[in-house]
Amino acid sequence: MLQVYTGTGKGKTTASLGAAVRAFGYGYKTIMFSFLKDDSEYGEARAAKQLDFIDVRQVGRDAFVNFHNPDPIDLEMCRNGWEMAKEAILNKEAGLIILDEMNIVLLTKMLPLEEVVAFLKEHKHDLEIITTGRGAPEELIKIADLVTDMQEVKHYFHKGVSSRNGFDH
Ligand code: ATP
Ligand code: MG
DSSP states (O other): EEEEEEESSOOHHHHHHEEEHHHHHHTTOOOEEETHHHHHHHHHHHHHTTSEEEEEOOOOOOOOOOSOOHHHHHHHHHHHHHHHHHHHTTTOSEEEEEEETTTHHHHSSSSSHHHHHHHHHHHTTSEEEEEEEESSHHHHHHOSSEEEEEESOOOOHHHHGOTTTTTTO
């Protein structure tokens, strides 16, 4: 099935990692494609090196992406990442495929919405797919089997606590 974790509150990526741990309890492996990211210091990337059941593939670059005017290199990296993700889905390389930040990639049109939605609609019956990120487009929500909207009630960011190792990245 297709699950979508969206909204402005914290917990989308970490919920998908929790799903990966639970799935492993039943023998499923996970591949997480991290769009818009390439930082080997992320906790999940560090952890995956020590875990056989989860493979984290960072398919972005370690730079700020200007969503209003994305750099051609960022568009190319999204395209390459998506081609790799499609391969993994078609070949059923894992029981769970996480497309981290795909919602925002689609919202900002870094990949064509129609193409991605059509592919996910066709293949979501073959394995479990989770997309994360703020602002999931309506077309994606329409074809999803489960959608959770994370709502911020409080976040320590607003009292000046910046991103913490092991908890925020
Ligand atoms: P996490 O990876 O912790 O599950 P997320 O995937 O829901 O968070 P993203 O939009 O991917 O959230 O942003 C990731 C980073 O931004 C994390 O460092 C997270 O703590 C921070 N963040 C998430 N939500 C908020 C918020 N409402 N205000 C400020 N910072 C936030
Ligand atoms: Mg996230």
